[in-house]
Amino acid sequence: MRRAFVPMLLVAGLMLAYAPVMIAQGAYEQSMGLISKILYFHAPSGMLMLLSAIVCGVASALYLWRKSPAADRVAIASAELTALFGLIVIVTGPLWAKKAWGIWWDWEPRLTMSFVGWLISVSYLFVRKYAGPGSDKLGAALAVFGSVNVPFIYVSVNIWRTLHPKTTVVPTLPPGMRGPFWFSAATLFLLYLLLLTARIHLERQRATLDELYLAEED
Amino acid sequence: MCRRLLIACWAFLLLAAPALAQRPTGQSEFVPVNDLPPTEQIPAAALLVAGYAFIWVAVAFYLWTIWRRLNRVEADMRSLSQKTARR
Numbered sequence: 001m002r003r004a005f006v007p008m009l010l011v012a013g014l015m016l017a018y019a020p021v022m023i024a025q026g027a028y029e030q031s032m033g034l035i036s037k038i039l040y041f042h043a044p045s046g047m048l049m050l051l052s053a054i055v056c057g058v059a060s061a062l063y064l065w066r067k068s069p070a071a072d073r074v075a076i077a078s079a080e081l082t083a084l085f086g087l088i089v090i091v092t093g094p095l096w097a098k099k100a101w102g103i104w105w106d107w108e109p110r111l112t113m114s115f116v117g118w119l120i121s122v123s124y125l126f127v128r129k130y131a132g133p134g135s136d137k138l139g140a141a142l143a144v145f146g147s148v149n150v151p152f153i154y155v156s157v158n159i160w161r162t163l164h165p166k167t168t169v170v171p172t173l174p175p176g177m178r179g180p181f182w183f184s185a186a187t188l189f190l191l192y193l194l195l196l197t198a199r200i201h202l203e204r205q206r207a208t209l210d211e212l213y214l215a216e217e218d
Numbered sequence: 219m220c221r222r223l224l225i226a227c228w229a230f231l232l233l234a235a236p237a238l239a240q241r242p243t244g245q246s247e248f249v250p251v252n253d254l255p256p257t258e259q260i261p262a263a264a265l266l267v268a269g270y271a272f273i274w275v276a277v278a279f280y281l282w283t284i285w286r287r288l289n290r291v292e293a294d295m296r297s298l299s300q301k302t303a304r305r
Binding site: 037041042045088096208209213 | 262263266270273274277280284291292295298
């Protein structure tokens, strides 16, 4: 994996550079015009935020159940990626909303629950950094609750009346928008996998360093 | 002759009526507002460029932080193994 990392990162970089070309050639949404093109990175970032929160929750549950250090490494890496992609969603969403809805933010279910999901991931990271001994278990419990929030974020637009477009928008994208959307989604997914791999490697190296220090003290 | 002139005038009125009816009426008064409508306040291009710039900067910054943290840990590992080797 380590040998494939740099070529894969180059591929992801090229895809990231080419995505705007595809997006520029893609169709506009009828009622929103130019600003609708934020969709191509906003929605995949939202998908990755939810995916990452689920991975973090499952890995944390495994850590609580089996005390597996590998699961803990996956959990902490996923929490950082949830925070990163959540931040992207929270920043690009209002930029889109200002033009489409005329407001930066609305405390409606989808936006509020996404914000809460992002806050849980940031809380996990603060707990892991500052809560001292036992922070691994406390953080893991927090991450499990964070992942329970994910299905509610997803279905919120279908259950409650919201300003946000429904979940049917992405599967029913017209051909002019489908290509750029799935290309952008594939680009961000590849980037997500690479960032996750690099972050897990960092945690593994930290664990090795801790073992070396312990061996040194002995 | 008089009959033909009457028919021509009538035909002109019939054809001209829809065109006259569709003509927009002039404003009788101006209504002042202090704020532009939300859709005209900010150009979409600026928001779009800001959105994409933020995504690229955020991803690049995160990648850089991982690289920096990894370098620090690996430097610590090297110095520790050198210290052990000297003993």
